[in-house]
Amino acid sequence: MDFHLPSALSGNRRSLTSSGDGALIAGARLSGPMPWVIAIMVALTVIAAAAGLSLANTARAAADELSGGVTIQIVEANPAERTRQADAVAQALRAVPGVIEAHAVSQAEVERLVEPWLGARGGGEDEAIPVPALVDARLRGAVTGEVLGGLRRTVRAVAPSARVDAQSSWLKPVFGAIDTLQWLALALVALLGLAMAAAVLLAVRNALGVNRDTIEIVHLLGGTDAQIARLFQRSIGVDAAGGGAVGLALGALVVLFLGRQFAGLGAGLVDSGALGLLDWTVLALIPVAGLVLAVLTARITVLRTLVRML
Amino acid sequence: MNTATDGEIVQFDNVGLRYGADREVLSDISFTLYPGNFYFLTGASGAGKTSMLRLLYLAQRPSRGAIRMFGTDAITMPRERLPLLRRRLGVVFQDFRLVEHLSAFDNVALPLRVAGVAERELARPVADMLEWVGLTDRMHAVPAQLSGGEQQRVAIARAVIARPDMLVADEPTGNVDPDMAVKLLRLFEALNRLGTTVVVATHDVHLLKKVPDSLIMRLDKGRLSDPTGALRYPPRRPVAREA
Numbered sequence: 001m002d003f004h005l006p007s008a009l010s011g012n013r014r015s016l017t018s019s020g021d022g023a024l025i026a027g028a029r030l031s032g033p034m035p036w037v038i039a040i041m042v043a044l045t046v047i048a049a050a051a052g053l054s055l056a057n058t059a060r061a062a063a064d065e066l067s068g069g070v071t072i073q074i075v076e077a078n079p080a081e082r083t084r085q086a087d088a089v090a091q092a093l094r095a096v097p098g099v100i101e102a103h104a105v106s107q108a109e110v111e112r113l114v115e116p117w118l119g120a121r122g123g124g125e126d127e128a129i130p131v132p133a134l135v136d137a138r139l140r141g142a143v144t145g146e147v148l149g150g151l152r153r154t155v156r157a158v159a160p161s162a163r164v165d166a167q168s169s170w171l172k173p174v175f176g177a178i179d180t181l182q183w184l185a186l187a188l189v190a191l192l193g194l195a196m197a198a199a200v201l202l203a204v205r206n207a208l209g210v211n212r213d214t215i216e217i218v219h220l221l222g223g224t225d226a227q228i229a230r231l232f233q234r235s236i237g238v239d240a241a242g243g244g245a246v247g248l249a250l251g252a253l254v255v256l257f258l259g260r261q262f263a264g265l266g267a268g269l270v271d272s273g274a275l276g277l278l279d280w281t282v283l284a285l286i287p288v289a290g291l292v293l294a295v296l297t298a299r300i301t302v303l304r305t306l307v308r309m310l
Numbered sequence: 311m312n313t314a315t316d317g318e319i320v321q322f323d324n325v326g327l328r329y330g331a332d333r334e335v336l337s338d339i340s341f342t343l344y345p346g347n348f349y350f351l352t353g354a355s356g357a358g359k360t361s362m363l364r365l366l367y368l369a370q371r372p373s374r375g376a377i378r379m380f381g382t383d384a385i386t387m388p389r390e391r392l393p394l395l396r397r398r399l400g401v402v403f404q405d406f407r408l409v410e411h412l413s414a415f416d417n418v419a420l421p422l423r424v425a426g427v428a429e430r431e432l433a434r435p436v437a438d439m440l441e442w443v444g445l446t447d448r449m450h451a452v453p454a455q456l457s458g459g460e461q462q463r464v465a466i467a468r469a470v471i472a473r474p475d476m477l478v479a480d481e482p483t484g485n486v487d488p489d490m491a492v493k494l495l496r497l498f499e500a501l502n503r504l505g506t507t508v509v510v511a512t513h514d515v516h517l518l519k520k521v522p523d524s525l526i527m528r529l530d531k532g533r534l535s536d537p538t539g540a541l542r543y544p545p546r547r548p549v550a551r552e553a
Binding site for chain 1: 367368369370371389390392393394396397399401407408409410411420421424425435438439441442468497
């Protein structure tokens with residue numbers, strides 16, 4: 001038999017100390033539904049995060065609007081005296097340093113405000129239920145307890161039965177509820193992140209089981225754990241990138257739709273929750289964070305599994 | 311080319327191996343392999359040849375004893391250093407162990423890819439190896455589309471493509487025709503002449519005669535005998551090495 005050595009074996013021996021993973025086990029894909037699981041997780045995370053950001057915007061806008069506001073109620077049965085005291089209070093407040101603006105709210109405006117509860121009123125002098133006169137004042141800074149105490153003294157000098165309240169104190173329960181909802185949104189985002197990591201972990205473990213023989217062969221041929229981990233990272237990275245893009249699109253559509261629905265309500269507090277450019281940037285980063293989380297989960301899972309193999 | 315006489319390439323010292331709580335499948339194995347030699351490992355079925363080869367190609371740790379490979383303690387060495395040691399070995403598995411979803415070409419290319427050889431540099435040697443084993447027209451076939459003999463030839467091409475320091479082959483001619491068996495043995499001999507230590511496990515006694523300079527290790531019920539004295543009085547041959 002004519003024998004010749006394959007030319008692949010002649011010449012200098014190669015250095016085999018570097019590491020590559022070009023197409024080692026290119027067919028070792030994760031399970032099929034993985035991109036869709038990631039898409040759903042990312043979509044839900046985008047919606048939860050959008051809710052949290054919107055609530056934060058609402059709370060911030062309300063706080064900005066109310067932080068310097070003070071309302072004075074003048075409870076006086078005699079309408080003429082009530083009006084006189086209201087004007088006097090407004091005038092006294094305008095003389096107080098730090099007060100930007102103070103004006104008596106017109107009787108027509110007050111009646112419009114109470115109309116949902118008391119019904120339409122004639123506006124005549126013989127009113128059955130007297131409605132307090134209101135004075136609206138705006139201060140340069142926040143209304144602290146000390147500032148409020150000073151204002152009360154000023155007001156009671158001209159209207160002894162007047163009641164002075166910081167507007168922010170009325171919305172304290174609302175701010176409390178908004179805070180709770182924000183924490184809830186944050187918890188939802190964290191839980192969805194955990195759920196995604198768990199889904200990736202299960203998929204990677206499954207893929208490791210399915211490809212166990214291949215991994216063992218690659219090991220015996222000199223493949224390192226890091227090389228094998230990179231294959232899974234790449235696979236889950238592709239899935240997470242595709243799923244994340246779809247999830248972001250779905251989530252953004254839902255957020256836009258809900259935004260339009262709420263905008264239609266025309267309520268000031270709700271309108272102030274609209275998302276800005278920075279908020280949308282944060283939402284756009286969610287799939288990126290999802291990708292990083294998925295890749296890291298895959299890497300840690302693979303390395304921790306492989307360390308048990310020889 | 312220059313010549314050199316190297317120290318031992320493998321040293322087993324009082325090695326024993328048991329699986330679980332069963333009795334030892336290998337007992338009191340002590341031997342030394344020197345570079346550039348051609349060894350046959352023989353023994354009846356169940357004698358422990360495959361277990362011994364698994365220890366040799368670092369797929370298994372022994373239950374007791376010491377193993378040194380290429381001057382390194384293979385038992386206590388950190389796990390992350392094993393890959394570099396394994397890249398110095400070429401292995402022909404008895405059951406071929408080809409990657410099912412990779413083509414013949416990609417299976418043969420695997421050791422080079424693992425070692426980071428660039429795609430443009432591996433295409434030619436892989437194609438050349440496949441041509442040499444007569445599988446050029448089957449290079450795109452996956453293992454399931456190949457016959458047993460073809461799979462064995464792919465496995466051998468994969469084992470030798472990286473020019474290993476030591477080639478370990480478990481029944482490498484079991485599924486090929488006599489002509490191909492002779493051709494493969496001559497390939498192993500050629501590699502051996504280039505400096506590769508070759509260990510071939512076989513139960514085919516006719517094969518032993520085809521490599522006149524070979525040394526024989528015989529396993530019998532998990533214990534090693536030394537019919538040619540090769541293990542007790544190992545010949546030290548000048549080993550051809552490229553500069």
